[in-house]
Amino acid sequence: MxxxxxxxxxxxxxxxxxxxxxxxxxxxxxxxxxxxxxxxxxxxxxxxxxxxxxxxxxxxxxxxxxxxxxxxxxxxxxxxxxxxxxxxxxxxxxxxxxxxxxxxxxxDDAQIRSGLPKWLFRKLQQAYPEQLDDLCLATNSKAPIWLRVNQTRVTRAEFCHALDEQEIQYTLPDDFQQAVLLSKGYDLTQLPGYQQGWFAAQDGAAQQAATLLAPQSKERVLDACAAPGGKTCHLLEQQADIKCLALDSDASRLQRVEENLHRLGHQAQIVCGDAAEPSAWWDGELFDRILLDAPCSATGVIRRHPDIKWLRKGTDIPPLVELQGKILKAVWPMLKPGGTLLYATCSILPEENREQIKQFLANQADASLSPLHAQDNASNPGWQILPGEKQMDGFYYARLIKS
CATH class of the missing domain: 1.10.940.10 (NusB-like)
Structure with a gap:
């Protein structure tokens, strides 16, 4: 495009x-x-x-x-x-x-009215029977533009003042310290402070990752599957002195990570490697925290990328689930005892999310769940955000602790 x-x-x-x-x-x-x-x-x-x-x-x-x-x-x-x-x-x-x-x-056919392919409509019908109509509506709506203010460069109040001076309309969403929601589409490169690294485009659901992982000063942090680098940058904005390793298997996409780090004024170690094969790149030093934003169906961000509906097939899901499990199993040994791993996807399919984590907890004796809300437990683990919830994309998080 x-x-x-x-x-x-x-x-x-x-x-x-x-x-x-x-x-x-x-x-x-x-x-x-x-x-x-x-x-x-x-x-x-x-x-x-x-x-x-x-x-x-x-x-x-x-x-x-x-x-x-x-x-x-x-x-x-x-x-x-x-x-x-x-x-x-x-x-x-x-x-x-x-x-x-x-x-x-x-x-009369509800699947045709939904705007979804048959395989996806059936999956959502099974997983979310009560929310199906709202979910279809949100999936086919236009996504709002979320910005994350880089508070190492500017405060949100200062950034908003600059927007006011250019008569750019926005709102400040509840429960977000760094977020700004634009009221309509703009060329982001023409917004005040773009070249100075005052902000980055990042949906509200994706902005949860750094907050939930909560890196502490001087900790060693792995951002597995890091490209294009939005979460890497946010982790460094949360805690500037962490030792952050941004990993991705796609060398061309790592260029985006480098560009984003440079524009926003952050530094991280960038490594091209396969998270599922640590022996090829890992130096053996354990990590205090790991963010695993796993490869997924991207069914939670269809409103932002509607071509996903037609590029993705139902037969793609089992291999993705297998790959997610393989990566999760591969990165777990790199985590220190007492360390935290945050598993994330931009999917809304249970087999990639809740069921994936249930299976991992059942098979991994030294893994336990760190609840993200009152109903987050071993039988129904994690936090599933659905498209449109507080204007966010669809996303899933589960936080695990190594005993």
């Missing part, structure tokens, strides 16, 4: 993202409408025209683009897509959509 946006003028980028993300959010419904108007699916190199019609439907049903402009521009795009012979088909579909008032036609 960023590479695509870079080819267009700045004023067109927000519209482009809105159209692309909007189609991805409403895809099952748009496809339902298309099936009413298209006698048979298009094939091979003409398939792209189906996608074009879906874009036209989205403009007509969900945007403020005028009907005339939506039809004219969508039909005209056939020329750019080298399918001029299908202009009539596209025009007929869009005109019939308007004539039949199809945007008022909603399917």
């Amino acid at each position: 960023p590479a695509l946006q870079a080819k267009h003028k700045e004023q067109d980028r927000a519209w482009l993202q809105e159209m692309l993300y909007g189609v991805l959010r409403q895809l099952p419904l748009l496809q339902f409408w298309l099936r009413q108007l298209l006698n048979k699916p298009l094939k091979s190199n003409q398939k792209v025209v189906e996608h074009l019609i879906l874009l036209g439907f989205y403009q007509l049903a969900f945007s403020r683009v005028s009907q005339h402009a939506a039809v004219a521009e969508t039909v005209g795009a056939c020329q750019e897509l080298r399918c001029p012979g299908l202009k009539g088909l596209v025009n007929a579909c869009l005109r019939n959509f308007i004539r039949q008032d199809m945007q008022a036609m909603l399917p």
